[in-house]
Amino acid sequence: MKKRKVVYIVSDIDKSLAFEWTTQYLKPHVDLFFILIGKKKTVLSGYLQNAFVPYEVIADDDYKSNLQRWLQIRSIIRRERPDAVHTHLWRATMLGLTAAWFCRVKKRILTRHHATLHYVEYPSGRKWDVLCNSLATDVIAISENVKDIVVHRDGTPPHKVHVVHHGFDLSYFRDIDQFRVNAIRQKYKLTGYPVVGVISRYLKLKGIQYIIPAFKKLLIEYPEAHLVLANAHGDYANDIKGQLRELSGTSYTEILFEEDLAALYKVFDVFVHVPTDQHAEAFGQTYIEALAARVPSVFTQSGVAPEFIEDERNALVVDYKDDDAILLSMKRILENPELRSSLITNGEKSLLDKFSLEIMISKLVKIYNAS
Numbered sequence: 001m002k003k004r005k006v007v008y009i010v011s012d013i014d015k016s017l018a019f020e021w022t023t024q025y026l027k028p029h030v031d032l033f034f035i036l037i038g039k040k041k042t043v044l045s046g047y048l049q050n051a052f053v054p055y056e057v058i059a060d061d062d063y064k065s066n067l068q069r070w071l072q073i074r075s076i077i078r079r080e081r082p083d084a085v086h087t088h089l090w091r092a093t094m095l096g097l098t099a100a101w102f103c104r105v106k107k108r109i110l111t112r113h114h115a116t117l118h119y120v121e122y123p124s125g126r127k128w129d130v131l132c133n134s135l136a137t138d139v140i141a142i143s144e145n146v147k148d149i150v151v152h153r154d155g156t157p158p159h160k161v162h163v164v165h166h167g168f169d170l171s172y173f174r175d176i177d178q179f180r181v182n183a184i185r186q187k188y189k190l191t192g193y194p195v196v197g198v199i200s201r202y203l204k205l206k207g208i209q210y211i212i213p214a215f216k217k218l219l220i221e222y223p224e225a226h227l228v229l230a231n232a233h234g235d236y237a238n239d240i241k242g243q244l245r246e247l248s249g250t251s252y253t254e255i256l257f258e259e260d261l262a263a264l265y266k267v268f269d270v271f272v273h274v275p276t277d278q279h280a281e282a283f284g285q286t287y288i289e290a291l292a293a294r295v296p297s298v299f300t301q302s303g304v305a306p307e308f309i310e311d312e313r314n315a316l317v318v319d320y321k322d323d324d325a326i327l328l329s330m331k332r333i334l335e336n337p338e339l340r341s342s343l344i345t346n347g348e349k350s351l352l353d354k355f356s357l358e359i360m361i362s363k364l365v366k367i368y369n370a371s
Helices: 017-026 043-050 066-080 090-102 123-135 144-153 178-188 208-221 237-244 261-266 285-292 323-335 337-349 357-369
Strands: 005-011 031-038 055-059 084-088 107-112 138-141 161-163 195-199 226-230 252-255 270-273 297-299
Touching: 005 017, 005 066, 005 090, 017 031, 017 043, 017 357, 031 043, 031 066, 031 090, 043 055, 055 066, 066 090, 084 090, 090 107, 090 123, 107 123, 107 357, 138 144, 138 357, 144 161, 178 261, 195 208, 195 261, 195 285, 208 226, 208 237, 208 323, 226 261, 261 285, 270 285, 270 323, 285 297, 285 337, 297 323, 323 337
Parallel strands: 005 031, 005 084, 031 055, 084 107, 107 138, 138 161, 195 226, 195 270, 226 252, 270 297
Antiparallel strands: none
16 A cells, blocks of 8 residues: 655754654654754754655744745645645644645644643633644544543544554663763762752743752751752743752752753652643653653653552652652652662553554554545
């Protein structure tokens, strides 16, 4: 059977392991073409070039207005004549879906990467979510949480919505050379014990404001403890930095971006990710990454977590907005070797049946090939 041609439209991405893995695993099944919206040169565009995957960049420097970008996207779609268009992220979805609808592309697919953002933070975006859902023939929800929002809040017909979890090369986070781990320790001078890891943007809904006071109390019993805050940027930064000023400057490290993320996970003695409610996360890739890296973790149930995280089995689960519970759980992990070992073993096992790349690709191909 002739392979279906699928145009991926992606906006505002520089480097993305997810798209690199997806490209690698999809190539045998579909004829891929990428439209990248944003910067002229990115790590992703370089990857596509090296992988011999055709692409075209709609650079903001070249196409100053959304109308110009839309016209160019429409022109590419007309030229490529794809069987399906699949959009990712906000600008790609708005511009790409409307252009694909205008060009009468048979299958118009969007992946919904956000949860209640437009209900909580930016209500003006809700009407655009509804519009995009209506223009799409298929909406991919990255978790059951997102499906619930798309169907019951946005009002999308259930038959259009498919749950397809992100797929991961789990070995990428597990099989790390000790030289790389040592290099990360030296780079950030992480010599104390324990190292408490957080990988999350500085957003109020991520719950970092509850981790810092928990860590401050942990320092009383573990004066050499060190807090690592990676992806340390976002619109809640002023509040978080205000809390950090209450700590000694030698007890924490902020990291804007670290390319060797897998090795960074490996320096953590405990990992904490505590979004402030069930819908704060659309998915929460860090849940999977931390467990794949074999780091015992403290979580709240948000995004995809309720689908596989079980308290005391593969992580310790705490209530939302509870710094005392975070402190207690961190101490239990640090002070109970048997619990720590059990969480590591069960955490890794719990990923195999849900989050492999093979499962994700199989579901995507089925959607692309459906008549």
